[in-house]
Amino acid sequence: MTSIADPTAGPLPAKRPARGGVAAPAITFPVSGTERELRLDLFRGLALWLIFIDHLPQNILTWLTIRNYGFSDATEIFIFISGYTAAFVYGRTMQEQGFVIAAARILRRVWTIYVAHVFLFTIFLAEISYVATSFQNPLYTEEMGILDFLKQPDVTIVQALLLRFRPVNMDVLPLYIVLMLFLAPILWLMRRKPDIALGLSVLLYALTWEFDLYLSAYPNGVWAFNPFAWQLLFVFGAWCALGGAKRMSRILDSNITLWICVAYLLAAFWVTLTWYVPQFHHLLPRIIEQWMYPINKTDLDVLRFAHFLALAALTIRFLKKDWPGLKSPRLRPLILCGQHSLEIFCIGVFLAFAGHFILAEVSGGAFMHFLISVSGIMVMSGAAWVFSWYKRVGGKTGSGAKSQKAEADLAGGDA
Amino acid sequence: MTAILFMKWTGLIVATFAVLSGSASAADDAKPACDVPAYLLAAESRLTKVEDAIKVRGKLDVLVIGSRSSSLAAATGTPLNNALPNNPSSVSGPPDAAYPSRLQIFLRDKLPSLPITVTVDVQPKKTSEEMVAELPKIVAAKKPDLVIWQTGTVDAMRAIDPDEFRNAVDEGVAAMKAAGTDVILMNLQYSPRTETMITTAPYIDNMRVVAQQHDVPLFDRFAIMREWSESGDFDLFSPSPGVDLAKRVHECLARALSTFVIDAARVNPAELKPQ
Numbered sequence: 001m002t003s004i005a006d007p008t009a010g011p012l013p014a015k016r017p018a019r020g021g022v023a024a025p026a027i028t029f030p031v032s033g034t035e036r037e038l039r040l041d042l043f044r045g046l047a048l049w050l051i052f053i054d055h056l057p058q059n060i061l062t063w064l065t066i067r068n069y070g071f072s073d074a075t076e077i078f079i080f081i082s083g084y085t086a087a088f089v090y091g092r093t094m095q096e097q098g099f100v101i102a103a104a105r106i107l108r109r110v111w112t113i114y115v116a117h118v119f120l121f122t123i124f125l126a127e128i129s130y131v132a133t134s135f136q137n138p139l140y141t142e143e144m145g146i147l148d149f150l151k152q153p154d155v156t157i158v159q160a161l162l163l164r165f166r167p168v169n170m171d172v173l174p175l176y177i178v179l180m181l182f183l184a185p186i187l188w189l190m191r192r193k194p195d196i197a198l199g200l201s202v203l204l205y206a207l208t209w210e211f212d213l214y215l216s217a218y219p220n221g222v223w224a225f226n227p228f229a230w231q232l233l234f235v236f237g238a239w240c241a242l243g244g245a246k247r248m249s250r251i252l253d254s255n256i257t258l259w260i261c262v263a264y265l266l267a268a269f270w271v272t273l274t275w276y277v278p279q280f281h282h283l284l285p286r287i288i289e290q291w292m293y294p295i296n297k298t299d300l301d302v303l304r305f306a307h308f309l310a311l312a313a314l315t316i317r318f319l320k321k322d323w324p325g326l327k328s329p330r331l332r333p334l335i336l337c338g339q340h341s342l343e344i345f346c347i348g349v350f351l352a353f354a355g356h357f358i359l360a361e362v363s364g365g366a367f368m369h370f371l372i373s374v375s376g377i378m379v380m381s382g383a384a385w386v387f388s389w390y391k392r393v394g395g396k397t398g399s400g401a402k403s404q405k406a407e408a409d410l411a412g413g414d415a
Numbered sequence: 416m417t418a419i420l421f422m423k424w425t426g427l428i429v430a431t432f433a434v435l436s437g438s439a440s441a442a443d444d445a446k447p448a449c450d451v452p453a454y455l456l457a458a459e460s461r462l463t464k465v466e467d468a469i470k471v472r473g474k475l476d477v478l479v480i481g482s483r484s485s486s487l488a489a490a491t492g493t494p495l496n497n498a499l500p501n502n503p504s505s506v507s508g509p510p511d512a513a514y515p516s517r518l519q520i521f522l523r524d525k526l527p528s529l530p531i532t533v534t535v536d537v538q539p540k541k542t543s544e545e546m547v548a549e550l551p552k553i554v555a556a557k558k559p560d561l562v563i564w565q566t567g568t569v570d571a572m573r574a575i576d577p578d579e580f581r582n583a584v585d586e587g588v589a590a591m592k593a594a595g596t597d598v599i600l601m602n603l604q605y606s607p608r609t610e611t612m613i614t615t616a617p618y619i620d621n622m623r624v625v626a627q628q629h630d631v632p633l634f635d636r637f638a639i640m641r642e643w644s645e646s647g648d649f650d651l652f653s654p655s656p657g658v659d660l661a662k663r664v665h666e667c668l669a670r671a672l673s674t675f676v677i678d679a680a681r682v683n684p685a686e687l688k689p690q
Contacts, residue, residue, distance in 0.1 A: 057607055058641065128612060135608055135654050139661035142483035143606045145540075146572045146613050168614050221574030224614065282459060293624045294581065297617075356611050360652045366645055 038326040038335055039319060044081045045338030045384075048348055049377055050074035055169045055352035056376070057359060059369030068276070070268040071295055071307040075172060079230060080308065082176060082341070083237025091187055091242055103184035110180045116346050117173040121160050124167050127353050131360075149219065159218035166217065169349055171224040178227040179234045186235060190242055198244070201235035204228060208299060222298065229299040233308070245316075252313055261310035268307050333381035340387045344380050351376040449648045449667035455639050456671060458632035458679040464597040465680040468560040469529060469687070475522070477676070478557050478596075479515040479535040480550065481565030484604050486537045487513040487661055512662040515563075517669030518676075525673060525684050534559070542570045544583035547590065554594040561676065562591050563634070565601040567618040577617035584625045598631045599676070605640035607652050632679045639671060640664070 050065045051074045067073035086106075094102035132147040149156050149165075159165035163174040190197040207213060208228040215223045240248075251257055271292070274280045295301045325331060337344045355372040362368070468475045479485055519533035536553055538546055543566045554562060564587065570580045584600070591598050602622045603615050619637055626633035644651045649664055677684065 057610055058645075124611070131608060137608070137653065137656055137661070138487060138658045139651070139656075139664055140484075140604070140606050140608065142539075142568055143572070143604065143609045143613065146609055168611050217574065219573070221576060277454070289627065293627075294577070294621060298577070353611060356607075360608055360654065366647075 037321070039315075039321060040081050040085060041335045041338035042326065042331060043077055043315070043338065044085075044341050045334035045336065045344075047074040047077035047081070048337050048341060048344050048380065049334070051078065051172070051345070052348035052352060052376055052380065053373055055349065056355050056373055057369065059366060059373060061370065061373045066311075068272060070265060070272055070311070071301070071304045072311065075225070076233060076300075076304065076308040078172065078341075078345075079175070079179070079233045080237040080312070081338075083179070083234035084241040085237075086180065086183055086234075087187060087190065087238030087241040090183060091191060091238075094187055094191065099184070099188055102187070106180060106183050110177055113173055113177050113180065113342060116342060117163070117170070117177065118161065120170060120173070120346055120349050121167070123350055123353060124170065125157075127357060128167075130357075155218075162218075164216070164218040166224070169352060172345070174223070175225040175227055175230055179231055182231075183238075186238060190235075190238055194239055194242055194244060198235060198239045201232050201239075205232040205300075214298075224298060226299050232300060232305065252316055257313060258317065261313050264306065264310045265314070268303075333377075333384065336384035336388055337380055340384050343387055344384055347380055347383050348376070351379060449643055449663075449670070451639050451671045451674075452642060455635055455642065456675050456678065458675060460626070460630045460632045460679065462561060462597040462599070462632065462676065462680040464595070465561050465676065466682060469526065469680060469682050473529055475526070475529055475531045475561070476557070476559045477518070477522070477531070477533045477561045477563065478553070478559035479518070479533065479563045479565065480546065480553060481535070481537060481563075481601070482541065482568050483537065483539045484568055485513065485515060485535060485565050487511055487658070487665060512665055514665040514669040514672065517666050518672050521669050521673035522676065525677060526682075526687060528687055540569060542573060542575055542583070543567070543580055543587060544575070547583050547587040550587050551590050551594055554591050554596055559596050561597045561599065563599045563601055563672070564588070564591070565636075567603045567615075567622055571603060571613050571615050571618045574614070577621050580618060581621040581625060584622060585628065588625060588629045588631060592629065592631075598629070599634055599679070600626050600631060601634040601672075602637050605637045605644060605651065607644065608654075632675065634672060634675055636668065639668070643667070 050067075053061050053065055054067065054074065056062075062068070065074065090102050090106055093105055128147060129150060132144075132150055135144065137144075156165055163177065166174055186197060186201075189200075205228070208226065213228045214226055215228075217223055236244075245252075270280075271284065274284050292303065295303050297304065326335070355376060358372060359368060465475065513535070515533050515535040519531060522531045522533065523529075534557060538549065541549075546566065550562075550564075566584065566587075567580070570583075588598050588600070600622050602619050606613070615637065623633055625631075640649075640651065643649045643664075648667075649660060650656065651660075651664075653660065
């Protein structure tokens with residue numbers, strides 16, 4: 001069985017020693033065995049926790065998630081870091097073993113994610129079939145009409161396999177699948193002309209907005225995360241991984257950037273505040289409101305993208321790679337979750353379904369909400385720990401060759 | 416040894432659940448207060464036509480246009496004295512426990528000196544866009560002072576493109592205002608059991624946007640019901656609560672809505688009483 005995680009190794013590109021010689025210094029990779037970039041793991045773990053909490057009904061912990069304090073949310077972090085790590089891992093494969101092998105590995109990974117998605121869909125189907133037969137609340141006769149699609153499983157299931165029918169909370173993996181599917185050509189170009197690759201991505205994003213490109217969904221509507229737009233974050237992550245971050249380091253270190261970011265984040269926070277505290281609402285000038293709304297999540301609104309960039313810039317500036325806290329046991333659960341992102345993501349979606357189920361069948365109540373959120377996070381962390389342990393043990397028992405393979409595994413290969 | 420440990424844990428878990436469900440059912444027994452925090456009922460936009468109707472014309476006609484959640488199909492409550500006028504052309508319900516009829520009672524309670532009617536026009540399974548075509552006709556026929564347009568549920572269930580939804584609501588509000596009536600928008604119900612199946616956020620957001628653009632009040636039914644669910648006033652998760660819960664929720668919605676209407680019309684009931 002392959003490892004389905006794609007954890008990252010290697011230091012931050014900004015500090016990576018550039019080794020000239022190949023096509024461009026930007027696309028060389030550090031020799032394996034270098035230290036992991038724990039910040040990526042940390043923030044991907046954090047994104048996974050936040051996605052889980054956002055998928056549960058609103059409760060106290062929901063107020064801790066970043067979407068309440070600005071425009072962007074955990075999805076942006078997840079997609080960006082996924083782009084970064086995927087480019088990093090498969091970029092190295094491409095450099096060492098050539099395009100064909102790297103592309104084959106990428107496709108195998110796509111298949112793994114697809115299977116995970118179908119698995120989650122099965123669980124979802126089980127849950128709602130149960131709800132459909134057991135739920136009789138006259139208050140919600142209208143809303144229960146949503147379950148009518150269960151009457152034609154032949155169509156529904158086929159549409160789900162085609163990724164066109166996606167229940168709520170199951171939108172991220174299809175996006176991830178589509179993005180990974182195109183990773184091989186993106187990487188091929190990115191390793192030669194990184195700026196052209198990024199430029200094409202921006203162009204596609206602009207065309208999406210100009211010509212309203214979308215993927216249709218079943219039974220109607222569009223993909224909740226438009227891949228034509230969201231690819232920008234993914235490709236941008238890849239671009240950063242292949243040397244972009246290093247080239248941007250001067251911009252990132254400048255104080256002007258710092259203050260622009262701070263100002264933008266504060267402005268975004270203030271706008272979000274008007275959503276929750278309507279008393280502040282009249283303080284928002286009408287003209288800004290008309291220019292700004294609606295903030296489109298489906299097509300990755302520029303305001304959201306900018307908000308993510310500002311957050312990322314501040315994070316890189318203030319949370320240094322060698323911050324000792326990254327090794328502290330308190331952050332260990334987050335980092336472990338980030339290192340096994342696909343498994344933990346799936347467990348998170350499953351736990352969110354289970355959480356809904358418990359809230360519905362056992363008891364509602366704020367305390368129960370809180371308990372479910374916290375125990376969900378504990379289960380995710382525990383599972384991540386087990387995955388690491390399993391991988392570690394698998395690595396130790398084998399011969400030299402085997403442990404070498406495990407090493408590659410840990411460093412982010414999917415072999 | 417492990418068996419004993421296992422049993423201990425099982426016991427502990429069972430006991431926890433027993434306590435939790437016990438406390439939950441204890442909360443159910445108490446009559447719901449269903450208070451609404453002031454900020455959820457604060458309307459900046461004014462209902463000038465309603466104000467005019469109450470203060471000058473001394474007569475108020477309200478029309479509720481909505482989808483099925485504006486009615487209570489299974490409700491067979493005791494007939495109320497203040498029956499709604501039946502309208503054969505629409506699916507206007509008989510005297511029932513749904514919030515429009517209850518709204519009429521609350522409004523009459525608060526403004527006893529005025530003749531007040533609340534009629535309801537339920538348009539089941541119609542998206543906002545499908546309703547928009549009907550709106551001018553309905554408003555022209557009934558000439559209400561205020562239309563409460565409850566929408567968004569069917570759009571969310573059919574996953575209508577949020578942009579198209581926004582345009583439809585926008586068009587509908589504009590048409591009704593042009594026809595000379597005040598408008599209140601009412602958004603979706605908070606429905607925790609279908610939360611994993613229906614994406615509500617874009618529809619709620621877009622209704623807020625349209626309300627702001629047209630300066631019409633938005634009755635945030637979703638937030639209010641969620642507030643009740645969180646404060647324990649109502650157990651909206653309950654799988655088969657019977658019709659009683661639905662009636663109480665509608666009763667509470669109607670009460671909040673009556674306050675909302677009167678506040679947005681800037682009417683002080685105390686000043687009207689001497690008449």
